[in-house]
Amino acid sequence: MDYFTGISPNGQRAGDVLFVGAGPGDPDLLTVRAHRALGQARVVLHDRLVSEDILALVNPAARLVEVGKTGFGPSIAQSEINALLVHLASDGEQVVRLKGGDPALFGRLDEEIEALDQAGIAWSVVPGITSASAASARIGRSLTRRGRNGALRIVTGHDAKGFADQDWRALAAEGAVTALYMGKRAARFVSGRLMMHGAGADLPVTIVENISRVDERIVATCLGDLPDAVETCDGPALILLGLAPHPRMTARSLPAELALSDFPFFPSLLKEASHGSRATS
Structure with missing residues (x-):
């Protein structure tokens, strides 16, 4: 299937743009559509945090252009x-x-779509797995749970004006779960504001660094110790406020790739499933 239509909204022949979510880093977490789109692209404008493993899936004839932004560091202007x-x-x-992640979460998707709309350029969006979903999967915890929290808050640690202000009372409420993006530098600010609004210093917090990558690391801590805990993280990290890892999860998560030989019962199950499907077809 060709995901590039080449027809703009005004009916003129043109190129077009696919906004593709690269997920947290593991190429196995790409959607099938994202994988195919990378193989068809002629130019790929990518964020700084898109992994090399995913960039390796891009059409070899395509031109790669890094347009990433660095928090509190050198960045390409959005207008450019x-x-x-x-x-x-x-x-x-x-x-x-x-x-990286999903284009619609802290990805400035609307700003880029508005520019394309003004120019009459066709576009579409391929969603990706966002870091919050990948992190919760890696620590074996639900982002929502009946009787605990009927809402999930996804917030950023900083915005264009500095550290981002939030509804701290709601974030500090008993049972609340919050996924904090871009929160490493804001960790002391966030922990202080939450405790000022009623959260306990012992509130469980999990930091997932380099989510889904070979150097992934899970740090279990608490709100009072969060500022010191993030200092141990060199790579990009998502902070889950109100969640502790499942007891079976270790400081290092399960390996990203597991061979069938690690599970001797799998081949027999697959064989039985294959025979069963043929018998009923």
């Missing part, structure tokens, strides 16, 4: 990224805008 998307698509290129 918008202009580049419009320029490439206007020249008839099939462009993948590859974003």
Whole structure:
């Protein structure tokens, strides 16, 4: 299937743009559509945190352009990224805008779509697994649980003005669960605000660093110790407030790849399933 239509909203022949979620880093967590889109792209504009394993899946003939942003560091202006998307698509290129996680979560998706709309460029969005979902899977915990929390808050540690202000009372409520993105530098600010609004210093917190990658690390801590705990993290990390890892999870999570030989009962089960499907077909 060709995911690039080449027809703009005004009916003119043009290139178009696919916003593709790269997920947290493990290429096995890409959607099938994302994988195919990478193979069809002619130009890929990617964030700094997209893993090399995922970039290796890009069409070998495609041009890779890094347009990443570094928190509190050198970054490409959003206006430049918008202009580049419009320029490439206007020249008839099939462009993948590859974003870490899911494009719709802290990915400035709306700003880039608005630029394409103004230029009459066709676009579509391929969702990806966001870090909160991947992190909860790796620690063996649900982001919501009946009787505990009927809502999940996804917040950022900082915005264009500095550390982001939040509804601290809601985040500090008993049973609340919050996924804190880009929160390493804001950890002391966040922990202080939460405790000022009623959260206990012993509130469980889990930090998942380099989610789903070979150097992934799970740090179990508490709200009072959060500022010191994040200091041990060098890579990108998601902070889960109100969740502790399942007891069976270790500081290092299960290996990302497991061979069937690790589970001797799998081949027999697969054989039985295969025979069963043929018998009923």
